[in-house]
Amino acid sequence: MPTASSWPSFDIPTVDLWNFMFESPRDCGFPEDKVIYRSLDDTKRYTYAEVKATAKAFGNTLLDGWNWQKGDVLCVFSPNDVDYALIVHGTLYAGGIIAPANPGYGAKDLAFMLKNSGARVIVTQKALLSVAVEAAELAGLSKGNVVLLGGDESHSPEATHFKQLLKPDQQRERPCKIEGKDLAFLAYSSGTTGLPKGVMLTHTNIIANVLQVKHSVGHNYSWDKDKILGILPFFHIYGLTTLLNQPLHRGLEVVVMPQFNLDAFCTAVQRHKTTFLYVAPPVIVQLSRGPNVHKYDLSSLRMLTSGAAPLTKELVSFVHRKFDIKVNQAYGLSETSPMTHTLPWEEWWSSVGSVGKLFPNMTAMYVSEDGKEVQAGETGELWVKGPNVFKGYWRNEEATKNAITPEGFFKTGDVGFQGKDHNFYITDRMKELIKWNGFQLEGLLLDSPLVSDVAVIGVHSEEQHTELPRAYIVPVEGHKPSEKLGQEIGAWLDERVAYYKKLRGGVRFVDEIPKSPAGKILRRILKGLAEEEGKKEKRQAKL
Known part of the structure; x- marks a missing residue:
């Protein structure tokens, strides 16, 4: 029998992300003038109220300037930037779908994504403008559909900055009704085994995951005491959920870091007194071995959550001894919005090596190669089910059918087992299994x-x-x-x-x-x- 989460279930609002973020009571009652996004150099910042007003104005720009329709797709092709969330939520306000693109793409890869998603508009930075314009031409988009974001708002002959296009707040109703089941994001997979696939994530998927974090480990940080350093890429769903959407809902400040560099990272922690990080394991390895790390004051950091790959107890222990920082493990995939498991902070040390407990409102099981559920302690492929599980792959019915069972379980492709303590373990990938681990x-x-x-x-x-x-x-x-x-x-x-x-x-x-x-x-x-x-x-x- 599939395992249900050991955390209590909760009700998920049946609204879209705009209503969830801006038209519902604010979580914990944080004030409207609370800063949510701050640039690394502290030259630019947005409060909750400013995010709402500017995003709405951009949504009106799409509606009026592009005759935007419900379900139209906008591609954001940019490294992390404080403007990113404004574009995202402005598009959602207008009933659109966001397709975030890796800023490391070349023109051909970006053109594939533009064509596959059917994007009508691409928003980028000046540094990437030439790639964006070339990709737009390959995909059949005109230059007029390329828009800029970022700190450089000066005139460009090839594209206009979104702030120069903003329509002031208009007292009108949103032109279409957006429901929780409607698409919010097309999160393109990294293509570890082939061409990237568009992962269809609904408004409900993202809302559910934001609330799953809150109802499991969210009590460990608060809007008036904690500050996050945003080093995960916003174009990946891990960063979109944990650094763009969760902080906006919880009133947490995010110091936005365009790209990771160890010295810049340490400088940012010291300068901004950040307390919490979502990271991938390579960051923890660099932190533990960086030759100049000792020169910085990192004492404000108290918690790190790591995903993407398992951590050893030795590495976690070393980081804790050296910096007095607690490190816990989490697990998820693009198809699950992304997080499905995390270690309770109370067990951060006793359960090192596991990816933790299943999120609230979810069920999961490990399944053998012949499709039968295995018992606790036995190895199998992890299948998960819950409100954060994606709708399917964009325009790819065959891949969707192969990934999601008729009962709604998503086959993760990851292999592991469940411990007797309700913790889950990931040991390998189905497609990469060989006789050793x-x-x-x-x-x-x-x-x-x-x-x-x-x-x-x-x-x-x-x-x-x-x-x-x-x-x-x-x-x-x-x-x-x-x-x-x-x-x-x-x-x-x-x-x-x-x-x-x-x-x-x-x-x-x-x-x-x-x-x-x-x-x-x-x-x-x-x-x-x-x-x-x-x-x-x-x-x-x-x-």
């Missing part, structure tokens, strides 16, 4: 003093007719890649694992580990690299 080896290798970052994949051995573990490693600063260094790392691991877990596929050094915006390793890229290396080795062997 890649997640476990990565966690162990991150404890090595020689390893800054790592990914482990299986490489096929013609001699042994099986896959062998190979580590792609970014060495710590001061250690140059060499055969000797690879041997030292391999020997270090050999002392800690059984024979079949040893790096029999070798060690390769790379400048960085390819990852999705949420911090998940893009193993398909490493698989491709391994295939090319294999072909090269065969050619050399023939010489």
Whole structure:
């Protein structure tokens, strides 16, 4: 029988996000002049009231300037910026759908997304304008449909800044009724196994997830005491929910960081006295090993929530000892808005290694390869069901049918087991299963003093007719890649694992580990690299 959440259920409002954020009683009664979004350099900030007024004005701009209709799509192609939320909620006010795009896209990738989503307008920054214009042309959009956001509001011949287009507040009713079941976001997946798919997330999906966080661990922070440093990318649903939508509902201030850099990060914590962070594991690794971290005052930080990949107890312990910061683990996917599990802060230490307990209003189970539910302690694929589970994949009925069961369970593709303490564990990916545990080896290798970052994949051995573990490693600063260094790392691991877990596929050094915006390793890229290396080795062997 599927497991129900151990947290009490709650009622979810049947409204759209605009009504939830701006027309309903404010959570905890925070004042309208509470600052919600602040730029890293403190030159720009928006209060709750300013977010509402400016977003509404932008919504009116869409309605009047583009004859905006319910269900029209707007693409935001930008790194993190304090203007981002205004564009998002203005579009939602006008009945539109937001399709956030990775600012690292080239023109062809962006054009694919524009075409696939059917976006009518693209909002970007000046630094990305040339890419946006080229992509718009490839997708059949005119230059007049490219709009700017960001701090540089000066005139550009190719696009106009959204603030120069704003329609002042008009006393009129919203032209269409938006319901909770309507689409709010098209969150394109990172494409770890192929072309990105548009994940259809409704207003109810996002509202549910914001409230699931509140009703599980939300009592640990408050609008008048806590401040978040926004380092997760806003274009990913992890950042959209935790840094744009949750703070707006809870009255929490977010200091917006355009991109992560360790020294800039430490400077921001010291300057703004931020108390809480949502991060991916690489940030925690850098924090624990950064050579200059000790120069900064990070004493305001008291909590970190990490997602995307498991953390080892050694790493969590080290960060806590060094900085007196509690670190808990969370889990989720784009398809679940995104969070489904988190560790209660009361168990942050006792349950290290698990992704925590299932969110309120959800049920879940682990399922064997033949589709049967397994018992607690047995390994299987995690299936989840709840109000935060997506509607399906955009214009892809086959993928939707394969991902969601007739009973409404989403097949996550992640493998693990449930402990007797109601905590859930993730150990691997269904599509990446081999005879050893890649997640476990990565966690162990991150404890090595020689390893800054790592990914482990299986490489096929013609001699042994099986896959062998190979580590792609970014060495710590001061250690140059060499055969000797690879041997030292391999020997270090050999002392800690059984024979079949040893790096029999070798060690390769790379400048960085390819990852999705949420911090998940893009193993398909490493698989491709391994295939090319294999072909090269065969050619050399023939010489």
